[in-house]
Amino acid sequence: MxxxxxxxxxxxxxxxxxxxxxxxxxxxxxxxxxxxxxxxxxxxxxxxxxxxxxxxxxxxxxxxxxxxxxxxxxxxxxxxxxxxxxxxxxxxxxxxxxxxxxxxxxxxxxxxxxxxxxxxxxxxxxxxxxxxxxxxxxxxxxxxxxxxxxxxREYMKETLTPKLSRVTGEPHILIAGNISMANDHQDVRELCLAMNKHRIHVHLYGIYHHQDEEHNIFIRPYAPTLQVYKRLADLYPYVHIHDYITPEEFTQEWSGYDAGFLHVPVPREHYYGRFEQLNMPCRYAAYLAAALPLAAHEGQTAMARFVKKNHLGLVYQSYDELAEQLHDTQHMESLTRSVEDKRYNFSxxxxxxxxxxxxxxxxxx
Missing domain, CATH: 3.40.50.11190 (Rossmann fold)
Structure with missing residues (x-):
């Protein structure tokens, strides 16, 4: 054809x-x-x-x-x-x-x-x-x-990195993809503060961007957004900023973390609210390549159903609940084994x- x-x-x-x-x-x-x-x-x-x-x-x-x-x-x-x-x-x-x-x-x-x-x-x-x-x-x-x-599948490498949490005794989550400071589904500042309170490390590998209030002008990368997150990392010891990596590095670099965070939950009346119920953020495929369980909010309807149906990660209703699940070592080990077994099906x-x-x-x- x-x-x-x-x-x-x-x-x-x-x-x-x-x-x-x-x-x-x-x-x-x-x-x-x-x-x-x-x-x-x-x-x-x-x-x-x-x-x-x-x-x-x-x-x-x-x-x-x-x-x-x-x-x-x-x-x-x-x-x-x-x-x-x-x-x-x-x-x-x-x-x-x-x-x-x-x-x-x-x-x-x-x-x-x-x-x-x-x-x-x-x-x-x-x-x-x-x-x-x-x-x-x-x-x-x-x-x-x-x-x-x-x-x-080329990027789903066989050799996985040992979990950092086994060394530090504390969970580590990954955030890749677009990151904003616009109080939207890609603004992870509140998440960083919540995870810091729960002694959970947040690793940012994002592309920092800016979008105007009319959602028309999109600038990426955007240095002022990056500076905001750098200040956050300076103030809070559980926030870590990393350089961008290529897909060839996903498995080696990321498989040592415990979960991949998708998007920030937003109310339905938000500009992105209805779409977030339908969306499947492209970062989830990269997380699966690294054998990471996915972290989806219950309000992200399509993604939450996908995660539950395939036993590919965590579904939570609040950041407190997310933290509780991340600290449940036995639960996380079970999810990680499931993702390791199934990830090739989603290539x-x-x-x-x-x-x-x-x-x-x-x-x-």
């Missing part, structure tokens, strides 16, 4: 190499510059797409590579939505399958069209299917479920056959 990937793969871009290794022709047309592009350049054809001329470029590549299906993804902000609309309006004959993850829980006509007029649609979980069914009345017969940002390679099966149902062969 010849697959044209349209849009943005966001994190762990090199996961798509698995599709090529399965014998499929893969062409990547990106609307949002991928940070790890160099990992796939030279292995598969990669093309940057210029806005407002998507149709001409895609037509050219469809003919050149005899494309059978277009796999469009992934978020509302990455340009893939506009590109997909242009293809629909241009009457392209190649079937489009839309994989959709991040959105504002604020219906738009463009979003509706990409979910109602494409040949097939993939949502990241059942909660998202239910949400879009209520909002748009989506076609369940063309609806599929698969998470969007799984990590390659992209393990799920790739399911994606190929979905795409093949719509491909023009």
């Amino acid at each position: 010849n697959i044209l990937i349209l849009g943005d793969l966001y994190t762990h871009v090199d996961r798509i190499l698995a599709l090529s290794e399965m014998g499929h022709t893969v062409v990547y047309c990106y609307t949002y510059f991928p940070k790890s592009l160099k990992k796939i350049e030279g292995t598969i054809p990669c093309y940057p797409l210029a806005r407002y001329s998507f149709l001409e470029q895609i037509h050219h590549l469809v003919d050149k590579y005899e494309i059978n299906v277009i796999y469009s993804g992934l978020h509302f902000f990455d340009g893939s939505l506009e590109a997909t609309i242009e293809l629909l309006d241009g009457g392209i004959t190649v079937p489009i399958v839309r994989h959709y993850k991040e959105h504002r829980c604020s219906p738009t006509m463009k979003e509706r069209r990409t979910l109602m007029e494409t040949a097939g649609q993939i949502y990241i979980n059942d909660e998202s299917v239910e949400y879009f069914r209520d909002v748009y009345g989506i076609n369940l017969w063309s609806t599929h479920v698969m998470d969007a940002e799984l990590i390659s 992209f390679e393990a799920q790739a056959p399911h994606l190929i099966h979905i795409l093949s149902q719509y491909a023009r062969l």
